[in-house]
Amino acid sequence: MKRILIICLVLSGFSYSQNVIRFSQFNLAKSLYNPGALATDAKYSADLVYRNQWAGVEGSPTTVAFNASAELMDDMAVGINFYNDRIGATQVNSVSAMYAYRLLFDRRNYLAFGLGLGVDNISSNLAGAITTTPNDPAFSASYSTFQFNTSFGLYYRNSNFYIGASIPQMFQDIVSGPSKGMRPPLWHYMLATGYYWEISDRFVLNPNLQLKAVFNAPIQGDFVLRGITNNLGISAGYRSENSLIFGIDYTFIDKIRVGYSFNYDAGKLARTKGMSHEVYLGLGLPYYFNKDNFSTRQYIGRKSGFQRNYKRRYHRSKKR
16 A cells, blocks of 8 residues: 555656656657757658556556657658657647758768747546545536647767757646746756667667756666667667666668567566556658668768759659
């Protein structure tokens, strides 16, 4: 009973303070957190991630997130984000449209500025909750409300390195009280970075780091070391909440990527909480970082830097 009470307290704190989604496979779906990272792994891409956290606890957090992005020009991209985050009787549905503008330095380097605009639906089915006190008035009503939200991000990329910083949510998903609305002291600041180190023609080492910071709260982080050979990726890492990360992913025909990751809690509540599971499905047309040419944006002209190839488009339209 004591363990169950502790878990309930942890879940309660999670629902109010940790209201920004977080995945262990963040390196495969960068634009879920950062609108500046749109279409960075492929000219056209889509990511779908499902996470079941603390599988041993009834009512534990489950999250489904989807992102689709497309590069319109060499210096701009657009995308859409959706996620459903559920914990106990409460859930948040969020959808947003995103835009990224890139400052192009050369054919392999750019700095992107991203902005997202959307709406969140926060709902709670309190009336359906099972309580120890029958007909508890505190759980007699349910609610559902909508609110505007926005995000901002910076993202830098070159041939084998990336780093991004973002504020994924500028308005708090809180229905009422002094913390409702835009509260900069409550913003979650995300930082993600990674490097592609080509050890040999057949093996690439890809370390990735993700940090999340909030004022008056400990910094949370994930470190994932991913080894890539041919189209197979194997990952191992550590989450700051005393959790071990293991994962595997495979890319089919340089366009479809499937991944699985799990977190094993090494703390005192490991048996009670159980493992956390995460499934990833991605589409890239095609993925830039593949076994043959992981550092080249294949569609860019080789003679000079990034450019909008209007002549090529004109000739294509003439042929039609």
